[in-house]
């Protein structure tokens with residue numbers, strides 16, 4: 001459940017909630033000022049930024065798709081960079097897997113079952129085809145059709161990484177901002193249900209408490225206790241991405257898992273702790289706070 005699936009606010013200005021707080025003592029009310037979701041510099045000259053059409057071409061080149069067909073090249077720079085992150089993840093998991101297997105390590109760390117956490121969009125599955133189809137203008141309705149039709153191919157290197165981890169005994173969990181309503185299609189795209197793309201990931205590991213290991217984002221009204229608590233101060237009680245994801249990782253660890261690696265393409269996937277190490281997949285197409 002990333003904002004992305006994605007809920008409405010992907011890439012848009014965060015309407016920083018109109019929090020009207022009436023202070024008990026003084027009776028002073030104030031409204032928070034709306035701020036852009038992305039903090040950056042203000043160009044003094046147009047020459048200080050890349051022309052957006054030139055930038056689009058650079059992105060097409062980076063994905064090895066200079067003509068913008070929507071299919072990225074397996075030997076393009078994006079694929080190479082993503083696969084390189086996946087390999088770095090595998091090396092880390094190999095090393096930590098061996099440590100976990102040693103009884104002296106287990107005695108020193110009461111960490112529980114080793115696990116990995118993977119974001120979905122542009123971490124496990126690559127949405128390049130949708131970026132091209134939408135001309136980089138996210139729309140929940142057209143995006144939802146891609147999700148429903150299970151149209152996203154695997155991110156290069158990531159199936160191999162996750163498969164190897166599963167064989168080494170890691171629990172494999174997926175944590176996405178996609179809403180609960182997209183859970184079945186997401187599972188089908190990630191694994192293999194014969195509909196659309198079957199990326200070939202290992203099935204998510206069922207948790208000890210019976211949860212299914214694919215965490216999608218519920219409506220606020222259906223938040224479990226751990227999200228209600230973690231996000232109580234967020235606008236409307238609705239979790240920011242960082243709070244949603246970090247609270248879910250905390251929940252996973254509270255059930256006796258040690259998240260050895262957390263993979264994401266957005267910094268909001270990776271902030272907030274509850275992972276021994278984070279791995280950032282490349283994504284120059286959008287920014288989710």
Ligand SMILES: [Mg+2]
Pocket residue numbers: 002119120121122123264265266
């Ligand atoms: Mg993502």
